[in-house]
Amino acid sequence: MTTYVIKDVAILGGAESDIKIADGVIAAIGSGLTGDVVVNGKGCVALPGLVDLHTHLREPGREDAETVLSGSQAAAMGGFTSVHAMANTNPVADTAGVVEQVWRLGQQVNLVDVRPVGAVTVGLEGTALAELGAMAESAAAVRVFSDDGKCVHDSVMMRRALEYVKAFDGVVAQHAQEPRLTEGAQMNEGVISGKLGLTGWPAVAEEAIIARDVLLAEHVGSRLHVCHLSTAGSVDIIRWAKARGINVTAEVTPHHLYFTDDVVETYNPVFKVNPPLRTRADVEAVRAGLADGTIDIVATDHAPHPAEDKDCEWAAAAFGMTGLESALAIVNDTMVKPGLLTWAQVADRMSIAPAHIGRVLDQGQPLEVGSPAHIVVFNPNIDIEVDPTRTVSASRNTPYAGYVLPGKVVATFYRGRPTVLDGALA
Amino acid sequence: MKHLLSASDLSRDDAVLVLDTAKQLAAATAQGVGKLPPLRGRTVVNLFYEDSTRTRISFEAAAKRLSADVINFSAKGSSVSKGESLKDTALTLEAMGADAVVIRHPSSGAPHRLATAGWISGGVVNAGDGTHEHPTQALLDAYTLRAHLRNGEGDLQGAKVAIVGDVLHSRVARSNAQLLQTLGASVRLVAPPTLMPFGVDTWGCEVSYDLDDSLNDVDAVMMLRVQRERMNAAYFPTAHEYSSRYGLNATRMNKMPSHAIVMHPGPMNRGMEISADVADSSRSVIVEQVANGVSVRMAVLYLILGGTEMS
Numbered sequence: 001m002t003t004y005v006i007k008d009v010a011i012l013g014g015a016e017s018d019i020k021i022a023d024g025v026i027a028a029i030g031s032g033l034t035g036d037v038v039v040n041g042k043g044c045v046a047l048p049g050l051v052d053l054h055t056h057l058r059e060p061g062r063e064d065a066e067t068v069l070s071g072s073q074a075a076a077m078g079g080f081t082s083v084h085a086m087a088n089t090n091p092v093a094d095t096a097g098v099v100e101q102v103w104r105l106g107q108q109v110n111l112v113d114v115r116p117v118g119a120v121t122v123g124l125e126g127t128a129l130a131e132l133g134a135m136a137e138s139a140a141a142v143r144v145f146s147d148d149g150k151c152v153h154d155s156v157m158m159r160r161a162l163e164y165v166k167a168f169d170g171v172v173a174q175h176a177q178e179p180r181l182t183e184g185a186q187m188n189e190g191v192i193s194g195k196l197g198l199t200g201w202p203a204v205a206e207e208a209i210i211a212r213d214v215l216l217a218e219h220v221g222s223r224l225h226v227c228h229l230s231t232a233g234s235v236d237i238i239r240w241a242k243a244r245g246i247n248v249t250a251e252v253t254p255h256h257l258y259f260t261d262d263v264v265e266t267y268n269p270v271f272k273v274n275p276p277l278r279t280r281a282d283v284e285a286v287r288a289g290l291a292d293g294t295i296d297i298v299a300t301d302h303a304p305h306p307a308e309d310k311d312c313e314w315a316a317a318a319f320g321m322t323g324l325e326s327a328l329a330i331v332n333d334t335m336v337k338p339g340l341l342t343w344a345q346v347a348d349r350m351s352i353a354p355a356h357i358g359r360v361l362d363q364g365q366p367l368e369v370g371s372p373a374h375i376v377v378f379n380p381n382i383d384i385e386v387d388p389t390r391t392v393s394a395s396r397n398t399p400y401a402g403y404v405l406p407g408k409v410v411a412t413f414y415r416g417r418p419t420v421l422d423g424a425l426a
Numbered sequence: 427m428k429h430l431l432s433a434s435d436l437s438r439d440d441a442v443l444v445l446d447t448a449k450q451l452a453a454a455t456a457q458g459v460g461k462l463p464p465l466r467g468r469t470v471v472n473l474f475y476e477d478s479t480r481t482r483i484s485f486e487a488a489a490k491r492l493s494a495d496v497i498n499f500s501a502k503g504s505s506v507s508k509g510e511s512l513k514d515t516a517l518t519l520e521a522m523g524a525d526a527v528v529i530r531h532p533s534s535g536a537p538h539r540l541a542t543a544g545w546i547s548g549g550v551v552n553a554g555d556g557t558h559e560h561p562t563q564a565l566l567d568a569y570t571l572r573a574h575l576r577n578g579e580g581d582l583q584g585a586k587v588a589i590v591g592d593v594l595h596s597r598v599a600r601s602n603a604q605l606l607q608t609l610g611a612s613v614r615l616v617a618p619p620t621l622m623p624f625g626v627d628t629w630g631c632e633v634s635y636d637l638d639d640s641l642n643d644v645d646a647v648m649m650l651r652v653q654r655e656r657m658n659a660a661y662f663p664t665a666h667e668y669s670s671r672y673g674l675n676a677t678r679m680n681k682m683p684s685h686a687i688v689m690h691p692g693p694m695n696r697g698m699e700i701s702a703d704v705a706d707s708s709r710s711v712i713v714e715q716v717a718n719g720v721s722v723r724m725a726v727l728y729l730i731l732g733g734t735e736m737s
Contacts, residue, residue, distance in 0.1 A: 186534075191625030197534040197558030197600060200624055266542070267535030311543070313512050315533035315556070 002036045003027070004418065006377055006411070009041025011367050013343025019046060021373040024416035029369055039411050039421065041377050047347045049081025049374030049414060051354040051363050052324065053144065053173070053251060054227060054299035057083070057114070059105065060098070061090025066304040068105035068114060070394040071324070074302070075112045076419035077392045078324040079376030079409040082113035082355065082363045083302075087124070088149040094119035094130035096138035103140035111419045115358055118142040120161045120172060124150045129160060136168040143359040146173035148227055149274075151209060153179050158213060162222035169359060171249075173225040174213055176234070177275065181205035186315060188261040188276040196264060198314065201276045203231040210234050214241035214248050225357055226250040228301050230275040232285030239294045249357050251299035252286045254323055254330035255399060259283075263399075269310045269317030270399050273303070290349060291340040297354045300327050304395030321399045325391055329405040332380045337406065373416035380407045392425065427729045429541045429550045433561045433605040441609055442581055445569050448718070448725035449578060455491060455721070464732045465494035471524040473515070474553070475501040475531045480692060480716065481553050481563075485528045488723035494731070497524070512536060516545035524548050526731050534558035549730040557595045563691050564601035566722040567648065568609055570715050574687050575645050583610030588640050589631075590616040590672060591650030591699050592661075594623050598691045599650055603629050616640045618672065620661040637672050641681040648689040649674050649700045665698055675701040679709065687711045 004021040011017055011029070018033035019026060019041075052075065058066040066074075068085070075083045085102050087093035093102060099116040106114025118135035122128045124147045135142040145165060152158045152174060161172050182205045187193050189200020210226055214237065217224035226238065229250045238250045259277045271277060289295040303320025310317050323330075331350065335341040341349065355364025365371040385404045388396040412420040419426055427440065436444070454462055470489040474482050482498065489496045499519070506515060512531075519527060526549040529537045534556030541550040554560040572578055575585050587606055593599045593615050606613050607630055614632040615622065626633055634640045641647065652668060662668045679688065688700075688710045696702045705712060 189624050191628050194623035194625040195600070195629075197556050197597060199557075202624075267538045268542075308511065311511075311513055313531065313533045313536040313539045315536075316512070 004037045004039065004413070005033045005035035006039045006041040006046060006375070009044050009046040009377055011046045012347055013045045019367070019375065021375070021413060021416050024373055026367065026369050026371050026373050039377060043381055044377045044379045044410055045343050046367060047079070047343065047376050047378065048351040048364055048367055049376055049412065050079045050328065050350045051082040051358065051360055052080050052300050052302070053084050053297060053354045053358055054148070054301045055083040055085055055324065056088070056303045056320070057085040057102070058089065058304060060101065064306050066394045068102065069109045070392065071302070072106065072109045072111040072114065073425055074322070074324040074391065074393040076412050076414065076425065077409060078326070079328050079378060079412050080112055080324060081374040081412065081414045082115060082360050084115045084117050084144055084358055086148050087117045087119040087146060092119050092123050093117065094122050096131065096134040099135050099140040099142050100138050112414060113360060113363060115144070115360055116140045116142055117144045117146050117148070117173070120145045120147045120152050121157060126150065126152060126154055126157060129157070129164065132161070132164055132170065133168065136170060143170050144173050144225070145170055146175065146227065148173065148175045151175050151177040151179060153209070155212065155216070159216050159220060162217055162224060163220045166222055171223045171225045171357060173227050174209065175227050176206045176209035176213065178205040178208050186272070187264050188278050190261060190279055192261045192264055198264070203233055203278070203282070206231055206275055207233040207237060210237050214238070214246050217248055218244065218246045222247065224248045228253050228256065228275055228299070229286065229295060230256045230278050230282060232282045235285045235289035235294055239289070242294065249296040250294070251297045252290055252295045253301045254298060254327045255321055256286055257283065257290070257334040258330050259399065267314050269312065269314050270321065270397055270401065272314060272317050272319055273321050274319035287334060287340055290335060296349070297357065298327065298331055298350050299354065300324050304393050305397050306395060310397045320397070322391065322393050322395055322397055325393065326386065326398060326400050326405060328376070328378055328409060329384070329407040332407045333405060336380065373413050375413040376409060377411040378407055379410050382408045384408050430561050430726055430730065431538050431541055431550065431552045432559050433564045433601040433608070435561070436605065436608060438581060438608050438610070441565070441568065441605060444565055444722065444725050444729060445572060447728060448569055448721040451724045451728065452721040461491055461493045463493050464728060465489065465492040468494045468525040468731050469497065469523055470494045470727060471497045471499055471519050471527045473499045473519065473527050473529045475506065476554070478530050478554065481530060484716070484719045485553060485723050487720050489727055491720070492724055492728060494727065512540065513543070513545050516540055520546040520548070526551060526727060528553050530554045532556055551726060551730065554597055556597065558597050559601045560597040561601045561605070562719070562723050562726055563598050564605040565726065566715055566719040567602055567689060568605055569718045569722050570689065570711055571646055574711065581609040582606060585611040585645045586614070586643060587611055587646045587648060588614045588616055588644045589648045589650065590637060590674065592621045592652050592656065593617045593626065593650065594621045595653070595656070596650045602648065603631050614640055614644070616672070618662055637678065638681065641678060642683070644682060644686055646687045646689055647674060647682060651691065651693065651695060652699050654695070669698055673699050673701065674704050676703050679704050679707065689715060692716070
């Protein structure tokens with residue numbers, strides 16, 4: 001079996017070392033190591049393979065936007081070795097049959113661990129619980145349940161879901177959006193929405209649901225995960241909940257770390273996303289929350305859409321942006337370079353913690369001898385201008401088109417095998 | 427001037443140029459020489475995704491008086507009703523050689539998108555987009571104000587205008603709030619708090635929730651149309667309560683200084699935001715606004731298609 005050596009790489013940003021990979025595991029760490037294939041890691045950092053808790057792979061149903069294959073390739077290019085495939089497919093992933101289908105497709109593609117997310121309610125309709133236990137017991141072994149794209153807004157339904165998944169150590173990942181406060185919403189409600197005449201999506205619509213949900217989680221003693229938290233108020237509520245001992249985790253997306261809502265003044269629908277891009281104060285708050293651990297993880301909410309759903313007027317456009325391939329560069333830009341996170345903390349926020357929340361057993365492991373060889377080698381010092389036509393995702397709706405981002409994934413190893421080498425699919 | 431998408435596209439001098447050009451075109455038209463020649467051979471498309479007979483007719487009359495060829499493209503009964511995208515419609519218009527596209531669209535920002543997405547090369551005039559802007563309405567309002575308050579000359583420095591009603595959903599209010607301030611006027615927005623946009627405190631306008639207190643020092647009151655469907659969304663309790671708190675009736679009109687005028691962009695809800703006797707009073711310039719609309723739109727099309735010099 002081929003052996004690999006990553007030479008002179010800064011493990012978690014620390015001292016330079018060689019990493020030898022053989023038989024799917026890290027065989028040795030040290031200097032002067034040799035192997036069949038050598039990856040030059042000089043100037044690069046090595047992190048455990050990234051785990052995305054929030055990915056839209058679109059298959060089944062919207063294979064024109066993304067497939068398990070193209071999404072897995074995009075994930076690998078971004079340094080991911082596991083993704084959680086969201087349930088809002090067509091058909092919805094609300095039965096054991098659908099989650100097993102997605103899981104099997106992931107196995108066949110074999111570039112990342114594809115962990116299906118199960119819907120909380122049948123058809124994401126919010127009225128009847130999906131067969132959560134059957135999905136948990138299926139071959140896909142679902143542990144994360146979410147109606148993402150829609151909020152489980154009925155308080156009783158949310159309470160029951162939180163309680164029910166305790167039986168199999170599941171977690172409900174809530175898309176926090178009070179529906180009545182966000183009818184027809186197009187962008188963050190603020191100075192810019194007032195000026196642009198676009199219907200606002202107020203911060204309180206997110207914060208009110210999060211506040212209710214942490215109290216429900218406390219009451220029933222359950223585990224809650226909050227998807228794509230986007231406002232300063234949400235950070236405060238999570239911080240309060242954690243101080244109170246409530247078992248809640250939260251994620252922030254790269255785009256909410258990076259953009260403010262003034263980019264919407266272009267009316268370019270590539271910036272249309274749900275929850276919407278927020279204000280400078282919100283961006284500062286989510287960065288601070290991620291730095292101090294209030295926000296546990298970065299998750300991409302990678303949401304591919306075909307060109308026609310973005311090459312149109314704002315109101316007609318779909319919500320969402322791609323994010324797998326750019327995530328690590330954005331975290332480098334917004335968190336590492338300003339000194340808010342060390343690389344060891346990035347490993348926690350993007351690999352160790354999400355693997356733990358999703359109960360992905362052999363991911364998010366320390367980079368030490370004997371660990372499964374899920375590794376990303378990232379050069380943080382190369383500036384790359386994003387060209388949407390060169391992305392690997394089947395969709396082109398990256399919001400970073402034309403932006404220069406710091407860093408490039410040089411290599412990704414999944415189960416000891418390179419999925420990316422020399423910055424290209426292996 | 428390549429496009430007119432927002433009142434904020436216009437500097438003070440740009441805006442005065444449009445008003446002066448409109449005045450000259452109005453004078454030339456009034457001399458009865460019939461059609462003026464400057465846009466002969468140019469094609470103007472009126473692309474209307476909303477029913478708006480008055481604005482479409484106004485643009486059509488403006489283009490025809492400048493001898494342009496006019497194509498009216500309305501969403502109903504067209505390829506649009508069969509699901510054609512804005513992009514494909516735009517590409518079609520481009521292929522047909524449209525020199526300018528006048529667009530009315532229910533989606534805020536659609537004209538901006540049409541002008542910047544690379545679909546067409548011609549000029550774009552925003553004839554009202556969603557709840558965003560309606561810059562030619564603001565220009566015709568400024569023209570009307572200037573005619574009454576400044577003898578048809580210069581800008582509106584020192585004038586005071588109250589804009590009353592559904593500011594939240596009003597593209598007329600957004601464009602006027604910007605343009606009138608650009609021209610030196612001060613603007614007071616008057617509405618129930620539910621119908622004030624978020625962040626209105628950053629608009630540079632005075633904000634009031636009380637109409638009775640807002641009338642005694644103004645040079646003009648601009649009443650906004652209130653859509654009756656807003657009632658069902660709890661913006662205000664009843665049409666009657668709205669009318670009694672924010673409607674302009676004769677009693678309130680009498681609180682205005684004697685020179686102050688009453689404006690409305692139309693179409694009016696008589697008995698709702700404006701009483702019939704006010705609408706028909708001698709202080710109402712509502713019909714004049716319509717006439718000025720044609721002159722101002724002639725000026726805008728002329729400046730976008732014909733250059734900046736009057737021959």
